[in-house]
Amino acid sequence: MPRSPDSTVASIGEFGLIDRLRRLVPTGGPGVVLGVGDDAAVLRFTGPVVATCDAQIEGVHFTWDLCGPDDVGWRAIAVNLSDIAAVGGTPRFVLISLALPPDIPVATVEGIYAGVAQASSAHSVVVAGGNLSRTPGPLAVDVTALGDAGRVVARAGARPGDGVWITGTVGKAAAGRYLAQHPGVRVPGGAALVAAFRRPTPRVQAGGLLGQNPAVSAMIDTSDGTASDLLHLVTASGVGVRVDEARLPVPEGLPETAGEAGNDPAEWMLGGGEDYELLFTAAGAFDPQAPGLAGTLGTPLTRIGEILPASDGRWLMGRGGRRRPLAAPGWDHFRGEG
């Protein structure tokens, strides 16, 4: 198929591509002293700065058969906003570092930026800077997010007696990935599961509100899997934990999808990863129905367990009342799923 002269990034060049991309995303607004186009951005914050970075790499974090370019752009932003929310911050700016094979179509990069623009607009975030590099390897979108910090919630604050809470539902990205891979399988709520996999919703509003709540003692987002991330949290806090499997919030269609896949639903719910929900602990005084919390978080909250003294261990109370050690079937980037 003949290609038009401007069809690949190699043909329009670095500066031609920058000119096109900067028009696609929000790059200015309050707080931007110096934006895209200089060696560095200069940004105003109202207090301390929350900062995080996370990459989406072709063939590792996504594949083109399951995600469109706009899904990749959305996800690259969303996973970073989730990290900001996970310490109670409010995201404001992103920097985007793209590593592109020269033969990639310009339309693909513009598609990625369409998804970046959608996620950025949805959460009032500005693209303040970035970088373009050539790569002989897979396409990579590496994003740094910067946000405002009010009260900061670390992983290490959980205390025995605290409840263990989670936003939204668990296992939906794993179920959605299965459905994306098996388009012939139809289950109720299937489209929402696929959307949760392709375009995870960062709990930006919930993170900011929970961060301000003095009863909230520790927080993390569920990128690696519910069990794995909970173990990160209790390890950092030096405490034990009990999770009640029967309380895990089940997304519509997950049991049916697991049935089609011949899988144990609990495996996806505890180990699936990529849900980007907020997993947090809160003292007994925490009331999810309190004014200023219920209805404004943008997601329901579910109490799934309790923090225990370290000596009580870390375990899961199964549906049949069977108690077993809480294992981490979550994701390790270099070992694969374990």
Added chain:
Amino acid sequence: MPRSPDSTVASIGEFGLIDRLRRLVPTGGPGVVLGVGDDAAVLRFTGPVVATCDAQIEGVHFTWDLCGPDDVGWRAIAVNLSDIAAVGGTPRFVLISLALPPDIPVATVEGIYAGVAQASSAHSVVVAGGNLSRTPGPLAVDVTALGDAGRVVARAGARPGDGVWITGTVGKAAAGRYLAQHPGVRVPGGAALVAAFRRPTPRVQAGGLLGQNPAVSAMIDTSDGTASDLLHLVTASGVGVRVDEARLPVPEGLPETAGEAGNDPAEWMLGGGEDYELLFTAAGAFDPQAPGLAGTLGTPLTRIGEILPASDGRWLMGRGGRRRPLAAPGWDHFRGEG
């Protein structure tokens, strides 16, 4: 050759590697409210925040035959600190996103972090966060640097009559690369040229001091090449420029190296790139010998030309008095050297 059980990043895993790496670099200190180990860092700044990101990709920005792992780590930090300096900022924190092939030796990653530690310590910068990803492709080190902003100097401030100045010397990275590729060639000052290529010195002190100087009107760093970066600056400022080739500050050994290579020295000096000097414009009142400037910048300054009205064009006055258009033989990531 048999490998020990912990010899690759795949064998020690993501979290084992994180534990090792965080011990190698400065991760705490003033301004770090929440550091490495949570979903996001929380950092204190004294005012607006300068932010930039830049990647070093194996086979694109470096090759293992010419650079050691510690050189790669140094360079990944240095090029970002240079961008902070280029707008008059002072770097304080970096976030490091590593994309690693699973079979890479742990020793290589630790070597990269040794270079990160050296560059960070040399410029009082703290590693505040990061991310590890697996990649099937080449190794990549993507760094975001954050710094304090005093007076901000953009590219767009140059006015006719301003002098064009540069720190240090030009073309040394290009000459150093040639010498690294041809270890049999010996020239006076050759070791310094190779060092300038492998471990560029970001002009951190100069950037902060020049940024505070009210006569300095526009600034950029020479990552793409003297001519190319000067053209970026004058384009952003909407002005013309004259560069006097005879005034370009020549590093020791460059003419001899160019002679050995059968190259025109001016080609390296104007188009070589990767020197990471600061190229800036300053009003007539600017005095490089003023107290608080001379001796404290850490580098000599040279006036290499003059900003002209846009209608006078952009040109180079050659050594023989021959006037020619200032061309941009600098680096375009997707087109290669043009």
